[in-house]
Amino acid sequence: MKYTSYSYPSGRAEVAAFVVTGGVTEYHVMIHATDPKQTYREQMNAVLDAYAALLKKELSGAVAVFKRYFLSDAANQAELLLAATAESSDCALSVVEQPPLDGTKIALWAYLQTDVQTRVLPNGLYEVKHGAYRQLWMGGSFNRAANSEYQMRLLLNDYAMQLMEEGCTLADNCLRTWIFVQNVDCNYAGVVKARNEMFVTQNLTEHTHYIASTGIGGRHADPKALVMLDAFAVAGLKPGQIKYLYARTHLNPTYEYGVSFERGTAVDYDDRRQVLISGTAS
Secondary structure (H helix, E strand, O other), X not given: OEEEEEEEOOEEEEXXXXXXXXXXXXXXXXXXXXXXXXXXXXXXXXXXXXXXXHHHOOOOOOEEEEEEEEEOOHHHHHHHHHHHHHHHOOOEEEEEEOOOOOOOOEEEEEEEEOOOEEEEOOOOOEEEEXXXXXXXXXXXXXXXXXXXXXXXXXXXXXXXXXXXXXXXXHHHHEEEEEEEEOOHHHHHHHHHHHHHHHHHHOOOOOOOXXXXXXXXXXXXXXXXXXXXXXXXXXXXXXXXXXXXXXXXXXXXXXXXXXXXXXXXXXXXXXXXEEEEEOEOOO
16 A cells, blocks of 8 residues: 655645556545635635546546545535535545544545446446446435434335345445444434344344444434435455454454444455455444
């Protein structure tokens, strides 16, 4: 991995690059506004301008496959952000209220790759294709069901159906989920109940395996959305490529305290290993 930092007017980008000659190069990019005294619009433009500058020069040839914007006040900021980025909506997109810790109002995580073919599928998933593999990304999925349990159940059911349309299943192909829960202290129990019960129907149990995941406080711009789901799956993997990570001397299996996720998942490809670590507990 190569780590580089770039400075721009009122913005900073931190880039982690995994470069493979003749293969897919991967970039993880974090972009921050650097002047917390600026208005939200000014900070937003600083982040967007820094990203555009990176794409034009340092990351030339790479395409975004997933973006997540972190906002300090999603209900009042998301609309302006989506309007400003509508013409460059080139990948799976997630917008969540999780205020940056440095006191600014917006930050961006972007995951980019080279030498891939991308498209939006009819069912809304975002496909990233290279060789025998198809990455399937989903960002910002939500609904307005009556409570967090019903919302989580619908989200997972709908996502399972989307995967089925692509010849995939939650158990065989989904590698990572991110679950953002409004008022997490109050609503997390409903999320856990729905996930546990739905996973049993998908052959995801303590005797098989679960999915690496993050379940954490975060708000959608719509106050009626109590739960938001981002997800990542890969079609074309063979069973031996996936390994589930355990550290039993330090961390017990999650099912022992009533939840259903893996601490971590490793996926082996010909030229790399990707490790997906759950959070926050893991």
